[in-house]
Amino acid sequence: MISAIFHTVLYKPLYNGLLFLTDVLPFNDVGFAIILLTLVVRFIIFPLSHRSIVTQKKMKEIEPEISKVKKKIKDKQQQAQEIMRLYREHGISPFSGFLMILVQLPIFIALFMLLRQGVLIEEGLFYSFVDIPEKINFIFLGLIDLSKASYVLSALAAASQFFQMKLTIPKIKKTESKERSFKNELQKSMSVQMKYVMPVFIFFIAQRFSSGMALYWTTSNVFAIVHEMVVARKAKKLKEKNDGNGRKKDKN
Template identity: 50%
Template sequence: MISTIWNTVFFNPIYNGLIFLLDVVPFIDVGIAVILVTVIVKLILFPFSLKMVKTQLAVKALEPEITKLKEDHKDDKQEQARKTMALYKERGVNPFSGFLLILVQIPVIFGLYWVFLSGGLPEINMDILYSFVSTPEKINMNFLGLIDVSAKSVFLAFFAGATQYFQIKFSLPPMKARQEGKASLKEDLARSFHIQMRYVMPIIVFGIAYAISAAVALYWTTSNLFAIGQEIYVRRKIKNRNES
């Protein structure tokens, strides 16, 4: 049952989307098709990701008030948490809204991975091809004629890691300077998490993108660039709204 759901909801649509693009868009290779599929997926998820970015910016804006709440209730952690959640609710902010978007993207990554792992390209699996999807005459696996997207690529994996770094840098607030003797364990943990997200996560992305295939590296790079552009767009939109 799980296999059926996986194939019906994720793998088959991704596979057919790639084949469809390779057939209808002239002169493109599988790498460009992966980029186009990524953009289509991001556009479908755009309303959710837009909400996530707005939530992140709203949480950043509430940081001074949250800091004050922590100081006012530093001896009562339960009250501190209750007041913080009440503040989020009052301002209409859901700090956990981004997790759904992350969960949705994971199957897409595995779907792309499975397309190439299962030998779905360059040979076409006619058994799972939709009736309205035609078979392209030729499938070019070399991205821009240079990189085989079914193989590993240090170059594209590096770009995946680099764009992940800048995407996190855009989305996370800057780290506050550590005050000697005043930092609590919670603040130290938060700082550690911040450092790991900013510096360790890109390394993990590089490792995964290299270990799986260049196609996944392309997906990750395109997805990160889309997210950076989206963040810039939302920030400017909110800034213009506040100035008007």
């Protein structure tokens, strides 16, 4: 039942979308089709991803307030209630990131199944209005064979993952020896592992499958990086504007 829904709702539409783009694009280059399909998917889930990024930025902004609450209120239940009050006050949904993962995971699995061995022609999966491409050109830009693993694309996937995580994962502030705790050290350790170990993991995983998967991963990461930078720039301008208005009020 779940498998049938997965194939009908995700795998089949993505499969037909990829083959349709391959058929209509010049030179039937499946590489450009993968890039375009990835961008289409990213734009479809854009409202959720944007909300998740904005929530992360807001949570980072109220970290000083949360720290004050934790120092002031020692009772865990009251502490949690006060933090939730802060979230509501600033319009933060702490579950938006989790929702984003729930949406992205099945899409990633569908694309993984589609691209892991290259693109296979399965006539039973085609929609009636989608033509079967006469040929599929796996040589992306005339240089990289997307039906095989590629060190270049694997490296790009790993590098883009590193920069994306560098923007996403907040910097852990250095604390004095007296303020250090197991929780702070664990948080710092996990941050380092996510930032440096994950890209290496992505590289070796990409080397095990066709490079179409690495191209998808790279495109998705580049989109996320640009999105993060735009949101950060807007947030910075808004903060500068609010700070400027605050100074004007103080003078008056």
